[in-house]
Amino acid sequence: MAEWPGKVYFIGAGPGDPELLTLKARRIIEEADLVIYADSLVSRAVCDFARPDAEIRKSAALTLEELVEIMATAVQQGKTVARLHTGDPSIFSAALEQMAALEERGIEYEVVPGVSSVFAAAASLGAELTVPEVSQTVIITRVEGRTPMPPKQDLRSLAQHDATMVFFLSVPMIDRVVAELLAGGYPATTPVAVVHRASWEDESSVVGTLADITAKVRDAGIGRQALILVGRVLNCKKENVPVQRSRLYDPSFGHGYRTRVTFNTEAPRHGEREGGCDAGTAG
Numbered sequence: 001m002a003e004w005p006g007k008v009y010f011i012g013a014g015p016g017d018p019e020l021l022t023l024k025a026r027r028i029i030e031e032a033d034l035v036i037y038a039d040s041l042v043s044r045a046v047c048d049f050a051r052p053d054a055e056i057r058k059s060a061a062l063t064l065e066e067l068v069e070i071m072a073t074a075v076q077q078g079k080t081v082a083r084l085h086t087g088d089p090s091i092f093s094a095a096l097e098q099m100a101a102l103e104e105r106g107i108e109y110e111v112v113p114g115v116s117s118v119f120a121a122a123a124s125l126g127a128e129l130t131v132p133e134v135s136q137t138v139i140i141t142r143v144e145g146r147t148p149m150p151p152k153q154d155l156r157s158l159a160q161h162d163a164t165m166v167f168f169l170s171v172p173m174i175d176r177v178v179a180e181l182l183a184g185g186y187p188a189t190t191p192v193a194v195v196h197r198a199s200w201e202d203e204s205s206v207v208g209t210l211a212d213i214t215a216k217v218r219d220a221g222i223g224r225q226a227l228i229l230v231g232r233v234l235n236c237k238k239e240n241v242p243v244q245r246s247r248l249y250d251p252s253f254g255h256g257y258r259t260r261v262t263f264n265t266e267a268p269r270h271g272e273r274e275g276g277c278d279a280g281t282a283g
Protein backbone atom coordinates (compact mmCIF):
# COMPACT_ATOMS: atom_id res chain seq x y z
CA MET A 1 0.00 0.00 0.00
CA ALA A 2 1.53 3.33 -1.08
CA GLU A 3 1.97 5.90 1.67
CA TRP A 4 1.58 8.89 -0.65
CA PRO A 5 -1.04 9.93 -3.21
CA GLY A 6 1.24 10.41 -6.25
CA LYS A 7 3.36 7.99 -8.23
CA VAL A 8 6.64 7.87 -10.16
CA TYR A 9 6.88 6.21 -13.56
CA PHE A 10 10.35 5.21 -14.71
CA ILE A 11 9.92 5.42 -18.44
CA GLY A 12 12.10 4.05 -21.20
CA ALA A 13 12.07 7.07 -23.51
CA GLY A 14 13.71 5.22 -26.39
CA PRO A 15 16.94 5.87 -28.25
CA GLY A 16 16.19 9.37 -29.52
CA ASP A 17 13.46 9.46 -32.15
CA PRO A 18 10.29 10.52 -30.28
CA GLU A 19 8.25 8.20 -32.52
CA LEU A 20 9.99 5.27 -30.82
CA LEU A 21 8.20 5.98 -27.54
CA THR A 22 5.68 3.34 -26.59
CA LEU A 23 2.01 4.37 -26.53
CA LYS A 24 2.00 3.84 -22.77
CA ALA A 25 5.04 6.06 -22.30
CA ARG A 26 3.45 8.79 -24.35
CA ARG A 27 0.17 8.60 -22.39
CA ILE A 28 1.97 8.89 -19.06
CA ILE A 29 4.06 11.84 -20.28
CA GLU A 30 0.83 13.51 -21.46
CA GLU A 31 -0.76 13.02 -18.04
CA ALA A 32 2.28 13.82 -15.85
CA ASP A 33 2.51 16.86 -13.57
CA LEU A 34 6.31 16.67 -13.50
CA VAL A 35 8.58 15.33 -16.24
CA ILE A 36 12.24 14.74 -15.37
CA TYR A 37 14.36 13.76 -18.34
CA ALA A 38 17.98 12.66 -18.72
CA ASP A 39 18.97 15.63 -20.86
CA SER A 40 22.35 14.12 -21.79
CA LEU A 41 20.63 11.50 -23.96
CA VAL A 42 16.85 11.90 -24.08
CA SER A 43 15.53 14.18 -26.80
CA ARG A 44 13.83 17.34 -25.49
CA ALA A 45 11.20 16.69 -28.16
CA VAL A 46 9.89 13.80 -26.07
CA CYS A 47 8.86 16.34 -23.42
CA ASP A 48 6.73 18.15 -25.99
CA PHE A 49 4.06 15.52 -25.30
CA ALA A 50 3.69 16.92 -21.77
CA ARG A 51 0.85 19.23 -20.78
CA PRO A 52 1.63 22.95 -21.23
CA ASP A 53 1.35 23.43 -17.46
CA ALA A 54 3.52 20.43 -16.59
CA GLU A 55 6.87 21.14 -14.96
CA ILE A 56 9.85 19.92 -17.04
CA ARG A 57 13.20 19.34 -15.33
CA LYS A 58 16.59 18.08 -16.53
CA SER A 59 18.41 15.43 -14.53
CA ALA A 60 21.96 15.28 -15.92
CA ALA A 61 23.42 17.74 -13.42
CA LEU A 62 21.53 16.42 -10.37
CA THR A 63 22.80 14.08 -7.67
CA LEU A 64 20.82 11.01 -6.67
CA GLU A 65 19.80 12.74 -3.44
CA GLU A 66 18.53 15.83 -5.28
CA LEU A 67 16.68 13.71 -7.82
CA VAL A 68 14.96 11.60 -5.17
CA GLU A 69 14.04 14.68 -3.15
CA ILE A 70 12.40 16.29 -6.20
CA MET A 71 10.45 13.13 -7.03
CA ALA A 72 9.45 12.49 -3.41
CA THR A 73 8.23 16.05 -2.85
CA ALA A 74 6.07 15.88 -5.99
CA VAL A 75 4.57 12.52 -5.04
CA GLN A 76 3.79 13.73 -1.51
CA GLN A 77 1.83 16.58 -3.15
CA GLY A 78 -0.20 14.00 -5.08
CA LYS A 79 1.60 14.54 -8.38
CA THR A 80 2.38 12.07 -11.14
CA VAL A 81 6.06 12.05 -12.08
CA ALA A 82 7.36 10.81 -15.45
CA ARG A 83 11.06 10.02 -14.98
CA LEU A 84 12.47 9.60 -18.49
CA HIS A 85 15.51 7.41 -19.07
CA THR A 86 17.13 6.91 -22.44
CA GLY A 87 16.49 3.60 -24.21
CA ASP A 88 15.23 1.04 -21.73
CA PRO A 89 15.57 1.59 -17.97
CA SER A 90 16.94 -1.94 -17.44
CA ILE A 91 20.21 -1.27 -19.30
CA PHE A 92 22.92 0.98 -17.80
CA SER A 93 20.43 3.52 -16.51
CA ALA A 94 21.14 3.78 -12.75
CA ALA A 95 17.38 3.48 -12.22
CA LEU A 96 17.72 0.83 -9.54
CA GLU A 97 19.23 3.17 -6.96
CA GLN A 98 16.40 5.64 -7.54
CA MET A 99 13.82 2.89 -7.07
CA ALA A 100 15.51 1.74 -3.87
CA ALA A 101 15.51 5.28 -2.48
CA LEU A 102 11.83 5.74 -3.35
CA GLU A 103 10.95 2.43 -1.73
CA GLU A 104 12.67 3.53 1.47
CA ARG A 105 10.35 6.54 1.52
CA GLY A 106 7.26 4.44 0.80
CA ILE A 107 6.77 5.97 -2.64
CA GLU A 108 5.01 3.97 -5.31
CA TYR A 109 6.66 3.55 -8.69
CA GLU A 110 6.25 1.59 -11.90
CA VAL A 111 8.67 0.86 -14.74
CA VAL A 112 7.57 1.30 -18.36
CA PRO A 113 9.94 -0.41 -20.79
CA GLY A 114 11.38 1.36 -23.82
CA VAL A 115 13.30 0.70 -27.02
CA SER A 116 16.95 0.33 -26.08
CA SER A 117 19.57 1.95 -28.27
CA VAL A 118 20.92 -1.54 -28.96
CA PHE A 119 17.80 -2.26 -30.98
CA ALA A 120 17.85 1.11 -32.74
CA ALA A 121 21.47 0.43 -33.72
CA ALA A 122 20.64 -3.05 -35.02
CA ALA A 123 17.73 -1.57 -36.98
CA SER A 124 19.93 1.07 -38.50
CA LEU A 125 22.42 -1.61 -39.62
CA GLY A 126 19.62 -3.88 -40.86
CA ALA A 127 21.20 -6.54 -38.68
CA GLU A 128 19.72 -9.49 -36.83
CA LEU A 129 21.82 -10.06 -33.72
CA THR A 130 20.89 -13.74 -33.45
CA VAL A 131 21.38 -15.67 -36.69
CA PRO A 132 21.05 -19.48 -36.74
CA GLU A 133 24.40 -21.27 -36.73
CA VAL A 134 26.29 -17.97 -36.45
CA SER A 135 25.32 -16.62 -33.04
CA GLN A 136 22.41 -17.38 -30.75
CA THR A 137 23.80 -15.29 -27.91
CA VAL A 138 24.07 -11.55 -27.41
CA ILE A 139 26.37 -10.21 -24.71
CA ILE A 140 25.52 -6.67 -23.61
CA THR A 141 28.44 -5.19 -21.75
CA ARG A 142 30.91 -2.32 -21.46
CA VAL A 143 34.63 -1.83 -21.14
CA GLU A 144 35.86 -1.21 -17.62
CA GLY A 145 36.03 2.48 -16.85
CA ARG A 146 35.58 4.15 -13.50
CA THR A 147 32.94 1.50 -12.80
CA PRO A 148 34.88 -1.74 -12.20
CA MET A 149 33.84 -4.96 -13.94
CA PRO A 150 32.66 -7.77 -11.64
CA PRO A 151 34.93 -10.83 -11.43
CA LYS A 152 34.77 -13.23 -14.41
CA GLN A 153 33.29 -10.53 -16.70
CA ASP A 154 36.50 -9.15 -18.17
CA LEU A 155 36.23 -8.76 -21.93
CA ARG A 156 38.90 -11.32 -22.63
CA SER A 157 36.79 -13.99 -20.92
CA LEU A 158 33.55 -12.86 -22.56
CA ALA A 159 35.26 -12.98 -25.94
CA GLN A 160 35.74 -16.74 -25.63
CA HIS A 161 32.08 -17.33 -26.55
CA ASP A 162 32.25 -16.03 -30.14
CA ALA A 163 28.87 -14.43 -29.43
CA THR A 164 27.45 -11.18 -30.77
CA MET A 165 28.69 -8.46 -28.44
CA VAL A 166 27.26 -5.00 -27.83
CA PHE A 167 29.29 -2.39 -25.95
CA PHE A 168 27.65 0.54 -24.22
CA LEU A 169 29.65 3.48 -22.83
CA SER A 170 32.84 2.23 -24.48
CA VAL A 171 33.55 4.08 -27.72
CA PRO A 172 36.07 6.51 -26.14
CA MET A 173 38.06 3.37 -25.13
CA ILE A 174 37.53 1.41 -28.34
CA ASP A 175 41.25 0.64 -28.59
CA ARG A 176 41.00 -1.29 -25.32
CA VAL A 177 37.87 -3.12 -26.45
CA VAL A 178 39.63 -4.22 -29.63
CA ALA A 179 42.81 -5.31 -27.80
CA GLU A 180 40.83 -7.39 -25.29
CA LEU A 181 38.67 -9.06 -27.94
CA LEU A 182 41.71 -9.98 -30.03
CA ALA A 183 43.44 -11.34 -26.93
CA GLY A 184 40.27 -13.30 -26.13
CA GLY A 185 40.25 -15.05 -29.48
CA TYR A 186 38.21 -13.06 -31.98
CA PRO A 187 40.00 -13.01 -35.35
CA ALA A 188 41.11 -9.59 -36.62
CA THR A 189 38.65 -10.04 -39.51
CA THR A 190 35.64 -10.05 -37.15
CA PRO A 191 33.09 -7.45 -38.33
CA VAL A 192 32.49 -4.43 -36.11
CA ALA A 193 29.98 -1.58 -36.43
CA VAL A 194 29.86 1.63 -34.42
CA VAL A 195 26.52 3.43 -34.49
CA HIS A 196 26.43 7.02 -33.28
CA ARG A 197 23.12 8.55 -32.11
CA ALA A 198 20.99 5.73 -33.47
CA SER A 199 17.54 6.94 -34.55
CA TRP A 200 18.43 10.65 -34.20
CA GLU A 201 18.35 12.82 -37.32
CA ASP A 202 22.15 13.13 -37.27
CA GLU A 203 22.73 9.39 -36.79
CA SER A 204 25.91 8.04 -38.36
CA SER A 205 27.74 4.73 -38.40
CA VAL A 206 31.11 3.26 -39.26
CA VAL A 207 31.67 -0.37 -40.21
CA GLY A 208 34.92 -2.29 -40.35
CA THR A 209 36.74 -5.12 -38.64
CA LEU A 210 38.63 -5.48 -35.39
CA ALA A 211 41.73 -4.68 -37.44
CA ASP A 212 40.65 -1.24 -38.64
CA ILE A 213 37.65 -0.03 -36.60
CA THR A 214 39.66 2.05 -34.12
CA ALA A 215 41.19 4.19 -36.85
CA LYS A 216 37.85 4.50 -38.66
CA VAL A 217 36.09 5.67 -35.50
CA ARG A 218 38.81 8.21 -34.75
CA ASP A 219 38.69 9.48 -38.37
CA ALA A 220 34.91 9.85 -38.13
CA GLY A 221 35.26 11.79 -34.86
CA ILE A 222 32.80 9.57 -33.03
CA GLY A 223 33.01 9.86 -29.26
CA ARG A 224 30.11 9.43 -26.88
CA GLN A 225 26.50 8.43 -27.60
CA ALA A 226 27.58 5.47 -29.65
CA LEU A 227 27.47 1.70 -29.46
CA ILE A 228 29.98 -0.87 -30.62
CA LEU A 229 28.52 -4.04 -32.12
CA VAL A 230 30.83 -6.98 -32.76
CA GLY A 231 30.29 -10.36 -34.34
CA ARG A 232 29.94 -12.44 -37.45
CA VAL A 233 26.19 -11.74 -37.60
CA LEU A 234 27.10 -8.33 -39.00
CA ASN A 235 28.50 -9.96 -42.12
CA CYS A 236 25.50 -12.11 -42.88
CA LYS A 237 24.03 -9.85 -45.54
CA LYS A 238 27.21 -9.78 -47.59
CA GLU A 239 26.85 -11.73 -50.82
CA ASN A 240 29.46 -14.34 -50.03
CA VAL A 241 28.07 -15.28 -46.63
CA PRO A 242 25.11 -17.67 -46.94
CA VAL A 243 22.33 -16.88 -44.50
CA GLN A 244 21.21 -19.97 -42.62
CA ARG A 245 17.44 -19.95 -42.69
CA SER A 246 15.65 -20.40 -39.40
CA ARG A 247 13.50 -23.40 -38.56
CA LEU A 248 10.69 -21.04 -37.61
CA TYR A 249 9.69 -20.39 -41.22
CA ASP A 250 11.06 -23.61 -42.69
CA PRO A 251 8.14 -25.42 -44.40
CA SER A 252 9.59 -28.82 -43.43
CA PHE A 253 9.55 -27.90 -39.73
CA GLY A 254 6.19 -27.93 -37.96
CA HIS A 255 5.47 -26.26 -34.64
CA GLY A 256 2.70 -25.13 -32.36
CA TYR A 257 1.36 -22.56 -34.83
CA ARG A 258 1.89 -24.26 -38.20
CA THR A 259 1.77 -27.80 -39.54
CA ARG A 260 4.82 -29.18 -41.29
CA VAL A 261 4.59 -29.00 -45.08
CA THR A 262 5.72 -32.19 -46.75
CA PHE A 263 6.45 -32.57 -50.42
CA ASN A 264 5.73 -36.28 -50.77
CA THR A 265 2.69 -38.49 -50.47
CA GLU A 266 3.29 -39.09 -46.75
CA ALA A 267 1.87 -35.74 -45.76
CA PRO A 268 0.78 -35.44 -42.12
CA ARG A 269 -2.91 -35.73 -41.44
CA HIS A 270 -4.82 -32.47 -41.15
CA GLY A 271 -3.99 -30.77 -37.84
CA GLU A 272 -0.91 -32.91 -37.18
CA ARG A 273 1.79 -30.81 -35.57
CA GLU A 274 5.32 -31.25 -34.39
CA GLY A 275 6.90 -29.76 -31.32
CA GLY A 276 10.36 -28.26 -31.47
CA CYS A 277 13.02 -26.94 -29.19
CA ASP A 278 12.07 -23.34 -29.99
CA ALA A 279 8.69 -23.95 -31.57
CA GLY A 280 6.01 -21.45 -30.78
CA THR A 281 8.22 -19.16 -28.79
CA ALA A 282 10.28 -17.41 -31.43
CA GLY A 283 8.95 -14.46 -33.24
Ligand SMILES: C[S@@+](CC[C@H](N)C(=O)[O-])C[C@H]1O[C@@H](n2cnc3c(N)ncnc32)[C@H](O)[C@@H]1O
Pocket residue numbers: 015016041085086087088089090091092093115116117118120121167168169170195196197198199200224225226227
Ligand atom coordinates in the same frame (compact mmCIF):
# COMPACT_ATOMS: atom_id res chain seq x y z
C1 LIG B 1 23.71 5.48 -19.70
S1 LIG B 1 23.70 4.41 -21.07
C2 LIG B 1 21.98 4.30 -21.34
C3 LIG B 1 21.55 3.13 -22.20
C4 LIG B 1 20.05 3.06 -22.37
N1 LIG B 1 19.40 2.68 -21.15
C5 LIG B 1 19.61 2.15 -23.51
O1 LIG B 1 18.87 1.19 -23.26
O2 LIG B 1 19.95 2.41 -24.65
C6 LIG B 1 24.28 5.52 -22.28
C7 LIG B 1 24.99 4.79 -23.40
O3 LIG B 1 24.01 4.17 -24.21
C8 LIG B 1 24.40 4.24 -25.55
N2 LIG B 1 23.39 5.01 -26.28
C9 LIG B 1 22.31 5.62 -25.77
N3 LIG B 1 21.55 6.16 -26.74
C10 LIG B 1 22.19 5.89 -27.90
C11 LIG B 1 21.90 6.13 -29.27
N4 LIG B 1 20.78 6.77 -29.65
N5 LIG B 1 22.76 5.69 -30.20
C12 LIG B 1 23.88 5.01 -29.84
N6 LIG B 1 24.20 4.73 -28.57
C13 LIG B 1 23.37 5.15 -27.61
C14 LIG B 1 25.79 4.88 -25.58
O4 LIG B 1 26.75 3.84 -25.49
C15 LIG B 1 25.77 5.69 -24.32
O5 LIG B 1 27.07 5.93 -23.86
